[in-house]
Amino acid sequence: xxxxxxxxxxxxxxxxxxxxxxxxxxxxxxxxxxxxxxxxxxxxxxxxxxxxxxxxxxxxxxxxxxxxxxxxxxxxxxxxxxxxxxxxxxxxxxxxxxxxxxxxxxxxxxxxxxxxxxxxxxxxxxxxxxxxxxxxxxxxxxxxxxxxxxxxxxxxxxxxxxxxxxxxxxxxxxxxxxxxxxxxxxxxxxxxxxxxxxxxxxxxxxxxxxxxxxxxxxxxxxxxxxxxxxxxxxxxxxxxxxxxxxxxxxxxxxxxxxxxxxxxxxxxxxxxxxxxxxxxxxxxxxxxxxxxxxxxxxxxxxxxxxxxxxxxxxxxxxxxxxxxxxxxxxxxxxxxxxxxxxxxxxxxxxxxx
Amino acid sequence: xxxxxxxxxxxxxxxxxxxxxxxxxxxxxxxxxxxxxxxxxxxxxxxxxxxxxxxxxxxxxxxxxxxxxxxxxxxxxxxxxxxxxxxxxxxxxxxxxxxxxxxxxxxxxxxxxxxxxxxxxxxxxxxxxxxxxxxxxxxxxxxxxxxxxxxxxxxxxxxxxxxxxxxxxxxxxxxxxxxxxxxxxxxxxxxxxxxxxxxxxxxxxxxxxxxxxxxxxxxxxxxxxxxxxxxxxxxxxxxxxxxxxxxxxxxxxxxxxxxxxxxxxxxxxxxxxxxxxxxxxxxxxxxxxxxxxxxxxxxxxxxxxxxxxxxxxxxxxxxxxxxxxxxxxxxxxxxxxxxxxxxxxxxxxxxxx
Numbered sequence: 001x002x003x004x005x006x007x008x009x010x011x012x013x014x015x016x017x018x019x020x021x022x023x024x025x026x027x028x029x030x031x032x033x034x035x036x037x038x039x040x041x042x043x044x045x046x047x048x049x050x051x052x053x054x055x056x057x058x059x060x061x062x063x064x065x066x067x068x069x070x071x072x073x074x075x076x077x078x079x080x081x082x083x084x085x086x087x088x089x090x091x092x093x094x095x096x097x098x099x100x101x102x103x104x105x106x107x108x109x110x111x112x113x114x115x116x117x118x119x120x121x122x123x124x125x126x127x128x129x130x131x132x133x134x135x136x137x138x139x140x141x142x143x144x145x146x147x148x149x150x151x152x153x154x155x156x157x158x159x160x161x162x163x164x165x166x167x168x169x170x171x172x173x174x175x176x177x178x179x180x181x182x183x184x185x186x187x188x189x190x191x192x193x194x195x196x197x198x199x200x201x202x203x204x205x206x207x208x209x210x211x212x213x214x215x216x217x218x219x220x221x222x223x224x225x226x227x228x229x230x231x232x233x234x235x236x237x238x239x240x241x242x243x244x245x246x247x248x249x250x251x252x253x254x255x256x257x258x259x260x261x262x263x264x265x266x267x268x269x270x271x272x273x274x275x276x277x278x279x280x281x282x283x284x285x286x287x288x289x290x291x292x293x294x295x296x297x298x299x300x301x302x303x304x305x306x307x308x309x310x311x312x313x314x315x316x317x318x319x320x321x322x323x324x325x326x327x328x329x330x331x332x333x334x335x336x337x338x339x340x341x342x343x344x345x346x347x348x349x350x351x352x353x
Numbered sequence: 354x355x356x357x358x359x360x361x362x363x364x365x366x367x368x369x370x371x372x373x374x375x376x377x378x379x380x381x382x383x384x385x386x387x388x389x390x391x392x393x394x395x396x397x398x399x400x401x402x403x404x405x406x407x408x409x410x411x412x413x414x415x416x417x418x419x420x421x422x423x424x425x426x427x428x429x430x431x432x433x434x435x436x437x438x439x440x441x442x443x444x445x446x447x448x449x450x451x452x453x454x455x456x457x458x459x460x461x462x463x464x465x466x467x468x469x470x471x472x473x474x475x476x477x478x479x480x481x482x483x484x485x486x487x488x489x490x491x492x493x494x495x496x497x498x499x500x501x502x503x504x505x506x507x508x509x510x511x512x513x514x515x516x517x518x519x520x521x522x523x524x525x526x527x528x529x530x531x532x533x534x535x536x537x538x539x540x541x542x543x544x545x546x547x548x549x550x551x552x553x554x555x556x557x558x559x560x561x562x563x564x565x566x567x568x569x570x571x572x573x574x575x576x577x578x579x580x581x582x583x584x585x586x587x588x589x590x591x592x593x594x595x596x597x598x599x600x601x602x603x604x605x606x607x608x609x610x611x612x613x614x615x616x617x618x619x620x621x622x623x624x625x626x627x628x629x630x631x632x633x634x635x636x637x638x639x640x641x642x643x644x645x646x647x648x649x650x651x652x653x654x655x656x657x658x659x660x661x662x663x664x665x666x667x668x669x670x671x672x673x674x675x676x677x678x679x680x681x682x683x684x685x686x687x688x689x690x691x692x693x694x695x696x697x698x699x700x701x702x703x704x705x706x
Contacts, residue, residue, distance in 0.1 A: 050448065051404045053431055058604030065436075072439040076447045078406055080433015083418075084600070085573045086425040089628040094429045095403065112600065212565055213593040220438045231606065238609045240566040240593045247437070247465065248410060253584065255696035256591045275442040343608035 011339035015155035023192040025160050028149045029167045040144050041175025049100035055082040056104035059158040062228040063165035064104045070173040087116045096125035103129050106161040108136025132161050155341045159326045166319050183313050190309050194323045201324050205331035214241040215263045217249050220272025225318050229325035236333040236340045246279035257288050267294030270314030364692035368508035376545040378513050381502045382520045393497050394528025402453035408435040409457040412511040415581040416518035417457045423526040440469045449478035456482050459514040461489025470494050485514045508694045512679045519672050536666050543662050547676045554677050558684035567594040568616045570602050573625025578671050582678035589686040589693045599632035610641050620647030623667030
């Protein structure tokens with residue numbers, strides 16, 4: 001008798017478990033994280049930053065882009081995404097007085113993020129790290145730190161840390177502008193409802209099993225979702241999945257889309273969706289296979305899709321939009337006989353310099 | 354006798370002609386454009402902007418990204434790329450005092466660029482338009498205007514306006530920091546030398562005739578080139594061509610690259626190239642087909658490539674780097690039996706709102 005032989009791991013078991021944790025993680029951010037985020041936001045607001053710079057890599061860069069929309073629209077402050085190499089490779093020394101520099105990182109461990117945050121602090125910026133590791137070098141080097149409280153993430157594709165980052169950043173910007181973030185309270189239950197509809201996503205996944213390319217598009221608040229969905233699909237399924245803002249798609253890459261190039265559109269229920277409408281019309285006119293994640297009426301007008309619950313403020317919809325798309329990446333990967341937990345060539349903490 | 358029957362147009366004739374004009378256009382920017390750019394830069398510098406926002410779509414967005422590197426590294430000012438929909442779709446009203454807003458557009462005609470520039474001016478920003486049309490609505494609505502003097506561009510893929518925008522933006526940032534931009538004087542002759550080597554590019558194009566995907570990568574000053582090359586390849590050849598900063602490639606999409614996914618790396622001769630080195634090593638380790646545009650030694654260490662002239666300051670290399678890549682898009686398109694002058698589904702002036 002022996003219990004030493006390894007049980008063959010079930011492909012995607014870890015990623016599936018972490019996706020399923022998301023309603024609980026969101027609840028934890030609301031219950032345990034929000035008071036501290038509010039306190040930090042009040043301190044930062046009192047210092048009156050005029051410009052906001054946001055930094056991240058990979059999935060956390062997409063969360064940073066979401067925060068850029070919040071800062072520009074809700075807070076009315078100009079914002080930029082950092083080109084990190086200007087500091088870490090070229091040694092640029094910028095005047096960052098009156099700037100808030102927000103660095104988003106799951107691990108808080110990448111040396112370039114630590115170096116660029118240290119440089120920003122020395123250049124006069126108020127620095128804030130948003131990470132899933134309160135003991136990380138990045139949390140250490142930043143003046144302020146927000147813990148996204150997602151618990152250890154073991155699968156290589158980040159899922160629960162992304163939605164936790166989104167919610168933490170939303171609560172931060174709400175705090176900066178003196179709001180209470182109450183609209184977010186409905187998210188955990190809504191997220192659980194979306195996650196329960198796995199069968200719908202599995203049916204959608206059939207369509208991409210043999211796809212050789214994918215185009216994702218959105219506008220406004222939904223654009224970070226399109227980018228994150230493309231990243232998730234690329235790193236798990238290996239299908240080249242290219243994200244475009246709807247406006248940029250019309251400026252060139254539309255030529256790439258035809259009836260063999262499937263398109264996934266993330267359609268916000270609100271102004272972003274309205275701005276995307278002419279793009280959707282053009283895509284339909286070209287006979288594109290169009291799958292929509294968005295309001296029921298938009299799904300009904302597309303080839304197929306996944307309808308999101310109505311009544312959620314547009315700025316909070318990204319927390320829900322990504323859920324069926326994470327699952328889609330998972331299901332397509334399983335259908336192609338690969339393991340979503342362990343894409344080839346990747347390490348969980350990427351050490352870029 | 355009749356001369357009314359149409360002569361069949363030669364595919365790509367217009368694009369080829371416009372690419373060939375580039376040395377003359379660069380010379381015109383240096384001779385006729387530079388004095389006015391210098392004068393505008395002096396006026397703007399006297400107003401002491403502390404934060405720079407850059408806006409563009411498609412090819413001009415890639416030129417704007419190049420300017421972002423210049424602003425951060427050479428000028429030492431924080432900078433951001435505008436998310437235009439925050440203004441045009443969401444009506445965000447930002448406090449833009451002490452901000453310089455630079456809007457880059459070939460036609461100067463896209464309504465969203467005009468609207469966002471008008472909003473920026475009303476919000477207190479110093480506004481500058483960089484366009485190829487001095488009579489355009491965008492030039493009209495901006496406080497300052499720089500004409501890139503490229504002459505009418507008729508082919509749908511932008512080529513000569515891109516390099517003219519790069520040079521104009523370089524001279525602008527040089528002016529803002531009190532430099533004379535003298536290093537740019539060598540560019541027209543160097544560009545002519547690069548353009549003369551068409552046979553080398555045609556040989557490289559063989560390799561991609563049947564390619565189903567492409568990955569482009571770079572870091573630092575070369576990253577806008579990687580993005581612009583990807584856009585050019587997508588809009589002419591319709592091959593999905595995905596650009597990644599080298600650091601982002603390691604954070605996920607590397608899984609997509611294997612020995613059937615060709616990679617084109619733009620390797621700056623300088624700090625950007627040094628920072629890219631670990632990425633090139635990883636790609637070689639995975640058996641990727643690696644084509645390099647960069648220094649001779651980097652080309653020699655790759656599967657194939659196109660060597661750029663030595664001795665050019667790193668911040669000016671993008672003006673030369675893009676030339677063989679524009680030509681590559683042209684040659685691959687011809688080899689695939691398509692017409693580079695008129696990609697399907699595109700209009701020259703894209704009216705996004």
